[in-house]
Amino acid sequence: MKNLQTYFILTFIMATWGLNVSIIKILVSYFPPVTITSLRILAAGLSVFIILGAMGKVRKPSFREMNFIMFGGLLSVVSHHLLLAIGLTQTSAVNGGLILGAGPLLTAILSTIILRNKPTGIQVLGFLLGGAGVTFIVLSGGKGVSSLSQGDFYVFLSILSQALSFIVISKASKTLDPRLLTGYMLIFGGVILFALGSFMEPGGLKGMSEAPAYVWAAFAASAVLATAVGHMVYNTAISKIGPAEASIFLNLNTFFSLAGSALILGEVITVNHLLGLVLIVAGVLFGSGALEELVIRQRRKRHSHHI
Structure with missing residues (x-):
């Protein structure tokens, strides 16, 4: 029962992350990408500490936990975001989308090998x-797959870092509350990204105050809801149902x-997109273990009725 609740919450988080893609497109059209990403992640990290501080859940990590925070922050925040941003500027959205769709499968393979x-x-x-559904949706854009480029390699490394x-x-x-782990990772990764942004985008903070109010409202929604709350919930789900099972939801x-592109940016959704969604939903039901759990619950109900 608890797991089913986690599955529903994860689906909602995927909706916020999906909409966040359109919000990020708006943000990077106004601000330098690495600088605004670092500020968004730092704002998210602070939000996590404000929420956990109010709950009385903040504590100092041990030396062993600190190593996990630094390693996790370098992988999930710095490498993933930086390599993805660089990679997507050097490859087509189709190729990028297909490679990102391989994330859950990659996580499952790594879980089998390492855990x-x-x-x-x-x-x-x-x-x-799920992978087939992602492929279906991405290829229905009509632009087709372009030949492999250096950007594709960066996108692959970004998804490997995340996995x-x-x-x-x-x-x-x-040993460490996954929500607190999220906060520490976001702050640690955000600081490193900001330092990299200062080097890669000198003067990146100039002219930021000139952005319209709705852009800052989008920034706040992205930082607090999608990044802070989203990652707190997602990382808690990893600790509850496992990395491979949680990653299958990324297909959504x-x-x-x-x-989000249709609602916010006015892009068109086709029948092919909906067919891809059917495959993805089937993949999530099978891959996450949700279907197996529903079957077990039904069997238990029938068994209790017979007794």
Whole structure:
């Protein structure tokens, strides 16, 4: 029962992350990408500490936990965001979307190798269905796959960094509250990204005050809801249901980002997109273990009625 609740919450988080893609598109059209990403992540980290401070959940990490924070922050915040931003400027959105769609499968493989979590046959089918759904949606853009470029390699490294960070979070959350871990990782990663932004985008802070109010409202929504609350909930889910099972929900991002593009940016959704969504939902049900859990619950109900 608890897991089903986690699955519903994860679906909602994927909706916020999907919409966040459109918000980020707006932000990077006004501000230098690395600088605004670092400020968004730092604002998210501060939001996490304000929320956890009010709950009385803030404490100093141990030396061992600090290593997890730094390693996780470098992987999930610095490497993932930086490599993705650079990669997407050097490849097509189609190629980028397809490579990002391989994230859950990559996480499942790493979980099997590093954590020795063997997926069931139904889960493997789920990962493949989800990947097929993402492929369907991305290719229905009509632009096709362009030949592999250096940008594709950067996008792949960004998704590999994220997949590895899920393993780190899974291990770290055995002793450290995953929500607190999220806050520390965001602050640590945000500071490093800001330093990199100062070097890569000199004068990146100039002219920021000239952005219209709605852009700053979008920044606040992205930082607090999508990044702070979203990552707190997602990292808690990793500690509850496992990195591979939680990562399968990332496939929903592709559809929700399309829905966001239609709602916010006025882009068109086609029948192919909806067919892709059906494959993704099937993949999530199989790959996350949600379907197996529903079947077990139904069997228990029937069994209790017979007794």
